[in-house]
Amino acid sequence: VQLVESGGGLVQPGGSLRLSCAASGFTFSMYIMSWVRQAPGKGLEWVAAINSGGGSTAYANSVKGRFTISGDNAKNTVYLQMNSLKPEDTAVYYCNRATIWGKGTLVTVSS
Numbered sequence: 001v002q003l004v005e006s007g008g009g010l011v012q013p014g015g016s017l018r019l020s021c022a023a024s025g026f027t028f029s030m031y032i033m034s035w036v037r038q039a040p041g042k043g044l045e046w047v048a049a050i051n052s053g054g055g056s057t058a059y060a061n062s063v064k065g066r067f068t069i070s071g072d073n074a075k076n077t078v079y080l081q082m083n084s085l086k087p088e089d090t091a092v093y094y095c096n097r098a099t100i101w102g103k104g105t106l107v108t109v110s111s
Contacts, residue, residue, distance in 0.1 A: 001025035003095045008105030011085055019080040019105060021095030028071060028097070029053050033078045035069060037091035038104075047093070048080060063089075085109045 007019040021033070029052035038044050048059045048069040057069050068081040078095060085107075092104040 003102035005102040005105040008107045010108045016083045021078040034096045039091040
């Protein structure tokens with residue numbers, strides 16, 4: 001069972017990025033999948049979650065209206081589309097399924 005994140009990088013304020021989380025060893029649509037981030041020097045912050053089987057999503061207030069979580073069952077991959085990025089979105093973003101974590105991908109929002 002493995003989660004591998006990708007898609008991070010450096011982006012200017014107001015820009016967009018799409019993160020991917022490739023799941024292996026299990027079918028992600030059978031579980032609730034989350035994105036969690038950790039800003040430099042801060043604790044973990046839950047960002048968004050998806051229950052693909054039930055078609056429901058949820059977002060932290062800090063990203064609501066700017067981020068969209070989605071899944072591709074054929075690719076067994078979860079995405080996080082991030083728009084209107086702010087410097088305070090700078091963090092390592094992790095994909096998560098209960099106690100299973102990826103290694104994270106770094107997003108830096110800076111001019």
